Structure formats: structure tokens, C-alpha cells
Amino acid sequence: MNLDGFRTAVAAGVVGLAMSATSASAVTEMVGGGFLSNFNAACGDSWPTGSTVQITMRMRPGGAPGNSETLTLASLFTGNLAMHIRYPDRDDGGWAIASGHAIIGGDLTVNPDPMARVRHLESPDGTVFGFEENVATHAIAEVLHFGGIENCRARVNVWLHNR
Amino acid sequence: MIRSIVTRFRHALAIALPVLVLTSTAAQADYHFRGGGAIYSMTDACEAAGYDPNSAYAVSVRYSPSEARGEPPSQVTLGFFTGTEHFSLWGPMAPSGNNFFGGAGRQTWTRFVFYNNRPLLRIVRRTVTERVSASGPDEIGNAREVVMRLRIQNFSNVSGCVVTLVATMRRVAGS
Numbered sequence: 508m509n510l511d512g513f514r515t516a517v518a519a520g521v522v523g524l525a526m527s528a529t530s531a532s533a534v535t536e537m538v539g540g541g542f543l544s545n546f547n548a549a550c551g552d553s554w555p556t557g558s559t560v561q562i563t564m565r566m567r568p569g570g571a572p573g574n575s576e577t578l579t580l581a582s583l584f585t586g587n588l589a590m591h592i593r594y595p596d597r598d599d600g601g602w603a604i605a606s607g608h609a610i611i612g613g614d615l616t617v618n619p620d621p622m623a624r625v626r627h628l629e630s631p632d633g634t635v636f637g638f639e640e641n642v643a644t645h646a647i648a649e650v651l652h653f654g655g656i657e658n659c660r661a662r663v664n665v666w667l668h669n670r
Numbered sequence: 671m672i673r674s675i676v677t678r679f680r681h682a683l684a685i686a687l688p689v690l691v692l693t694s695t696a697a698q699a700d701y702h703f704r705g706g707g708a709i710y711s712m713t714d715a716c717e718a719a720g721y722d723p724n725s726a727y728a729v730s731v732r733y734s735p736s737e738a739r740g741e742p743p744s745q746v747t748l749g750f751f752t753g754t755e756h757f758s759l760w761g762p763m764a765p766s767g768n769n770f771f772g773g774a775g776r777q778t779w780t781r782f783v784f785y786n787n788r789p790l791l792r793i794v795r796r797t798v799t800e801r802v803s804a805s806g807p808d809e810i811g812n813a814r815e816v817v818m819r820l821r822i823q824n825f826s827n828v829s830g831c832v833v834t835l836v837a838t839m840r841r842v843a844g845s
Contacts, residue, residue: 667708
């Protein structure tokens with residue numbers, strides 16, 4: 508057994524692990540909350556038209572340091588439901604196809620058919636101060652086929668800050 | 671003479687009572703706002719309440735403006751997964767410049783507690799982001815959606831714990 512070679516390999520491995528651990532922990536994660544609203548009739552009794560649902564959210568925006576270059580990951584939570592989606596970023600305001608995992612009570616639905624579509628809308632001025640533009644966001648988006656319900660349309664309005 | 675004074679008093683009361691009743695009825699057009707946001711930018715003292723001052727925390731928020739009922743207080747409730755913090759001000763939560771106003775605080779975690787470290791609230795900004803009537807005034811009474819930013823001292827009943835709360839909310843009928 509070549510101990511020196513082993514030690515060199517271990518040292519390299521430890522350094523490699525340390526670098527990986529540093530890289531893996533340096534993700535950009537945002538947390539916050541807001542609400543769901545503007546449900547259309549297609550959402551039925553699951554999400555009644557005119558209702559407002561409070562949510563909290565965790566998000567890893569695509570392109571942020573340590574995150575995917577192209578995909579945004581988002582999880583939203585109500586009192587008894589969690590939804591997770593991931594979708595490619597679009598700067599043109601167009602619809603992005605999202606892969607989704609919805610957890611409702613004891614049921615788990617993965618990649619429901621039809622898959623959700625996400626479109627970011629313009630957020631109002633003045634709700635994020637200039638000095639915090641790199642660490643906070645007020646995000647408003649429309650979601651089509653929300654919760655795996657065909658043609659159900661909902662609006663998401665959240666204020667998030669880096670954690 | 672005393673009889674005429676009593677008669678005039680009764681007459682005045684008869685006029686005043688219907689006015690009071692009408693006023694109470696008008697003030698019952700009730701609404702509040704529901705949504706959520708984040709608390710962040712905490713001082714080190716917040717560690718005593720279990721927070722990492724360098725982090726941010728998701729929170730659900732419920733805001734009841736005094737303007738909705740035409741009478742105080744204004745109230746805001748922060749909901750966490752296992753507890754709540756509640757603040758009330760004897761007046762509107764309208765932007766207050768650099769001024770902090772003393773309010774009342776209550777929290778429900780393992781126990782229900784009245785703050786003994788009086789919370790001080792500064793309403794940094796209150797932005798109407800969608801109006802009920804597009805042609806109506808840019809005021810809380812005509813707000814369908816609002817973003818509110820507060821700076822809160824003695825948060826979680828911890829002396830010296832100061833946090834920023836920003837919440838985006840939508841109007842809901844009722845109190």
C-alpha cells in the first residue's frame with residue numbers, strides 16, 4: 508500500500524469535498540409570503556372564484572448565485588397544502604411550462620397533466636427599495652392549469668427576501 | 671327653569687341618538703387585508719427570541735386598518751407555523767416618516783402573553799398596489815391590494831429586538 512499516494516488522494520478528496528460543500532451550501536434561497544387570488548371558474552370548488560388564499564413561499568431563482576442557470580424552483584405552502592414547481596426563466600413575459608409536484612393532504616400528484624404554465628407579470632413600483640434590489644423581490648405571476656386543474660387560472664403575489 | 675333645561679336636554683338627545691346610530695351603521699362597512707411577506711434586517715437582540723439576525727423568515731399577515739371601521743385600533747397579526755405576534759396601534763397605520771408610535775403587543779406560542787416591552791412601530795411605507803375603483807383615490811379605503819413596510823422595535827417582546835416586516839396583502843370582506 509502506497510501510504511503517501513493514499514494520503515495525497517485523501518487530501519485531494521478532503522479538499523474536493525470541502526469545495527463541494529462550500530459550493531453546495533452557497534445557493535440563493537428566498538423566503539416570504541403573499542396570496543393566491545383571481546381564480547377563474549375552471550378552478551371550481553377547489554379554488555373558489557373571488558377567494559384569497561394566504562401562502563408562504565420558498566424560491567430559488569434561476570440565474571442567482573449558486574442556483575440553476577435557467578430553472579427557477581418554487582414551493583408554496585398554505586395551511587394544509589404544499590406545491591412545488593420548477594420552470595425555465597423567461598424575460599419576455601411569455602408562458603413557461605412548469606414541472607410540478609403537488610401535495611394535497613395525503614395525495615401526491617407528480618407532473619400533473621396538463622402541466623402548469625407560469626407567466627411573470629410586472630410588479631408595482633416602490634415595493635422593493637433600491638438598496639435591497641439584489642436581495643428582495645416582489646413577484647407577481649399568473650399560473651395556468653393551477654394545481655393540476657385544466658384551465659384553472661390563478662394569480663400569485665409574493666414578497667420575498669434572501670435568507 | 672330646571673324643567674326647561676331638562677326638556678332641552680331631552681330634545682338634544684332625541685336628535686343626537688339617531689345620528690349616533692347612523693354613524694355606527696356607516697362604520698360597519700368592514701374589511702381587512704390578508705397576505706404574507708417576510709421579516710428580516712434584525713438586530714442581534716432578536717437571537718434571544720430564537721431568530722438568526724442574519725436570516726429572513728416567511729410570515730403570513732393579517733392587517734385590519736382603523737380606517738375600515740372609522741375607529742381605532744389598527745391591528746396587524748403575523749402568523750408563523752407554530753405561533754403568532756400581534757400588534758395594535760390606537761390610530762391609523764399610515765406612513766409615519768421617521769416616527770415610531772407606541773402600541774400594544776400580544777403573542778401566542780406555547781402561552782398567550784401580553785408584551786411587557788412595549789412595541790414601537792414605524793410605518794415606513796404603505797403602498798396601494800391595486801385600487802378597488804381605478805378612478806378613486808390612492809388611499810387605504812380604496813385599496814384592493816396593498817404592500818406595507820413596518821419597522822418594529824421590541825419584537826417578540828424582546829427588548830432591543832428590531833425587525834423589518836414587508837407584506838403584500840389583498841382586501842377581504844369582514845373584520
